[in-house]
Amino acid sequence: MPLRDELVIALAGQPNCGKSTIFNAVAGFKVNTGNFAGTTVSFTETTVYLGGRTVRLIDLPGTYSISSHDIAEKEARDYLLSGNVDVIINVLDASLLSRSLELTIQLIEMSIPMVMALNMYDEAQEKGTVIDLSMLKALTGVEAYPVIAVEGTGVRELFEASIRVAREPFWPVQPVYDRDVEECMAEIAERYPAALKDALDMDERFVIIRLLEMDEEFEQRVRETDPGFLRFVLEKRRALAEMHNWPEAGVFASHRHAVVVDLFEQVARVIHKTGRSLRERIDHFIINPAGGFAAIIGLLFFMFYASFKLGDAISGIIQAPLDGLGRIVTGTAGGLAAVAVSGLYDGFVAGVGIVLPYLLPLLILMAILEDSGLLPRIAFMVDGLLHRFGLHGKSAIPIILGYGCNVPAIMAARNMEYERDRVLTMLIVPFIACSARTVIILALAGKYLGAAVTTGIYAGNILVALAVSFVLSRLQADPSPGIIMDVPPLRRPYPGLVAKKVWWRLKEFLAFAWPVIVVSSLALAFISHAGIDRMINGLLAPVTTVLLNLPEATGITLFLGIFRKELTLLMLNQALGSGDVSAILTPDQILVLVVFTVLYIPCIATISTLWKEGGWKVAFYSIALNTAVALLVAGSLAHVLNLF
């Protein structure tokens, strides 16, 4: 193989086996990780220098087999089939070795140089699985390395081996199937058309196996090149299925499974342990109907309550120094410069003084939630309930991720196999109060309206989202198909990884969101200096004053909220000309303002993600839907409250 300057190494494996954790161990925290299948839904690449070589490292979404189902799995498959990969690092969950090997055998069939990473090796040992690594290498021709990715153990050896394998010729041991199967493949190989070799440029045996597995994409490509050959293959496939009395689609897979079982038995020994561990006891409690629901509701309540309490405390501590700073800077300039200074200062304070204190605790708690393995359990518990609202358990994961940020939550909907469920989930996620809106809820409702009203806002938010889903799903003819999902063991979140993840998300806020806030604040200072804000307020007056019973001055803040939801809160002080919102707005008005902000048009980042993931129709539909629902809910709330 000619050595290019750059080596392409792709991490491939089944969902939740730790590909992204290995990726991050080498690349620094660049992709999100979590303990549930489908944390990674699109591929990420990074360039690293390893052993004197430039390596392009690719983190692929997990896939159970080469026969893909959902968008995320298809992305992994397409990348592997593209012919650009020099070495595959096949990541296996060593604690689930036999299932992981099913994909390994399929990757071996592709004949791309490969190394195996037996991740979660400690868990496998804890479970009583003893793996014979040299036997595994002897039987497959692929080197296998024990790895504990969360601790970084074994990662160096793994990558050294990958670079070495790229230089050496690679001879995997192709599995030998039943005589009937091998004869069938040999007959097909004899007739393998030369035109197909040119058209596909892939290992012949691999193509034949894909055809025997009823891979529609390969069937299509072969049909285009040589329809006669395809007819011959289909005939052989039917004969094979009949001979083994097995459905045509599964006959080859069943033989492969036999090979995997045989391989597993030769390389692994399982010593069963008795007694229930602490983690199994906790698990047992969580998936128990009564305990489970109490745990879920308690957990979410705790998450927001802790964010509020901690946020309030942090914000209290830093308030005095910030005020002091404010007195110093505002005294330094006069005229237009004073406008600029106060605008910049307000934006700066809004970032550190208001957003960060509430954002930080929420990010930490979300990171723990993702890493613990609780998300799939919540999906399990609420699936039945969500079905009544037209969603299903798998939508629970994007919805809960939505409490952090709607953007990755919408991406997470890629894990849903059916377009119907995916679009519906994408439309519901923007209703969920993301961290930016949580800052608004906590800083306004939490501060001025009390815990009961704040809890009510969260509960009401979920009810509105479910009601919208209920109505939308009734507009579609077919009911949602059921859920099939892996439930990984509960895992202890690693403080180091949680800290890195939180920092990674915080950096996004500091690098992208905060500058936007500062610039907007500056712009608002000049806009109000020039009187343009009154124009925007005037234009929005029918909505703010008539529909929502709010002061006209809130118009500009709601308009700015479209860019980033935090801006509504941050600009409120400036727009109202007072640091104490309760001095200007009545409690009823604060409630209406919060409810409206939580529900109306998703922020620009969310809209563009919706566009990218679902097309412009979904994006526009979402804007219209959110605005209509927000006007309806907040508008009726305002007028009902006015009656009392």
Next chain:
Amino acid sequence: MKVGETAVISTITGGKNLRLRLSGLGIRQGKRIRLVRAAPFRGPLLVEDVTSGARTMIGHGMAGSVEVCDHAPS
């Protein structure tokens, strides 16, 4: 199948895609599985592969296409 019981999967009816998805998760003919729990409100069933300990949830309707035999209390 009752909660806590184990049984062997005899056949999986239903389409090619359902079978593929289930086999990807290790749910296939001949496997001994344990019904760990059924979620409330006609939710999914939590099924454990007895040999590997891997757990999978399967929607209520889809679980209907998994036929089992050879029941045994666990």
